[in-house]
Amino acid sequence: MPVRSRTRRPSPVLVLAAVLAVLVGCSASTAVRPVGAGADLASRIEAFLRGDGTGRHDRVRAVIVDVGGQRRFVRGEPASRGAARSVTKSVMATLIGIAVDRGQIRGVDQTLGELLPEHAATMPAPLRAATLRQVLTMTAGIAGDDTLAARRPASSEDWVAHALALTPRSPPGDRFAYSTAGSHLLSAVLTRATGRSALDYAREALFAPLGITGPTWDADPQGRQKGGTGLALTAEEMLAIGRLYLAGGTHGGERLVSAGWIGEATRAHVATGGAQLPGYGYQWWVGTADGHPAFVAAGFGGQLIEVVPDLDLVVVVRSDVTHGPGAPPQDYAAMVDTVIAPALG
Structure with a gap:
């Protein structure tokens, strides 16, 4: 996943139009299932995904915004499985x-x-x-x-x-x-x-332990699983991994990974030269979301697990890139930075 520059913030006009549509009772999208008082968050996310009308985000198959273990926004098919790429x-x-x-x-x-x-x-x-x-x-x-x-x-x-x-x-x-x-x-x-x-x-x-029961993982000619790609997950399974990291390596009262490892894996050991995700840890990208420390698992074509501990937030995006490249994951890190985190903060 090569580093790219920060994606432009969504047009204020598009955001305002989407918010007004919700206020007058129009449905944002039949695929959107906001939870609780999430209509404004839903409209902002939908406005971002529409973007400039080029369709660059059309390959998104699932989005989950989870705060404190509660789904604030769910879009698409979170139980569908696809290539997680990087x-x-x-x-x-x-x-x-x-x-x-x-x-x-x-x-x-x-x-x-x-x-x-x-x-x-x-x-x-x-x-x-x-x-x-x-x-x-x-x-x-x-x-x-x-x-x-x-x-x-x-x-x-x-x-x-x-x-x-x-x-x-x-x-x-x-x-x-x-x-x-x-x-x-x-x-x-x-x-x-x-x-x-x-x-x-x-x-x-x-x-x-995380309840992930059906993943597939491609192997090399010698039968070793590919270390850098090849794993297929659902958005729900990606969320479970993000929640594990948010909890410092525990799940359901059981420790799966040491807190020390989680801390080292998700701090910036080296600069990447990128604007949206400027640091890198142990195979995790490190940046910020609306000024809050954040870390990201990211894959080609728009695969994302982003964790923002200050906000008790995990955001997952899964995209289908079988027949096209989709958008870079930095786009969706920018969505967390400019849309989701500010709405929750």
Whole structure:
């Protein structure tokens, strides 16, 4: 998910028109189900999604605005399942955190050479010394998405070996470079440390406790789940992940992830250079919403889990990008920033 500049705020004229329509008794949309006194919030969200009339948000399939565990706004089909794209990265990092909590991985200062010793001999020396923390924060120097787009592995090739054999883009710790290949290495690290696939581990350690029962997760030719994409979720399941993070790693009175991991994962370790989401943690983007600290799991075409702890708020957007690119997730982070958070604050 490459970083883009902040999306323009919705037209005040469109917002005013939508609010007036509600006040005179017109229905905003049959797909909108505002809860309680949510009509104004619904009209503002609908005005944002209509935007400039280009249809850039037409691929949105579900939106949920959850405050304190109560649905303030629900749109579309929250139980429908679709590709979560790079939201997968944030889930993958959560599984790494659980493995660290359980002592299956010693810590984030372990190196790739230690974590993937079977590949150590063929890794460039800088990558061999790169730490798990650097992989998590996209600062390990691993080839970025633009590099791999031109040098994709063959269908039968070992994807992990391919990523590790490429010349590092920069020295470890030097700078942020968005790398889905780096996220895929996390899947290899998890599988080697636990002896289980990422999907099997997730079912036991994360999905079942959260009530997530039907996810699918694509794998590479070697059978490892893709670490950076490939997970299919519903908006309801995405909300459960956001609520877990909002609760500091607990769900239903059970601790699934340590509070320490949640805190480290969702603080800015490095600057991204982006306007809407300027920081990056452990596979989570970090920014603000109407001045409140926020963190975001984001995926291609408009997949979003945004958590705003000050407002006890989780916003989920799921978009269908099967037949088109949709809008970038920064659009929906901007919606939280300029529409939802101000309305709730």
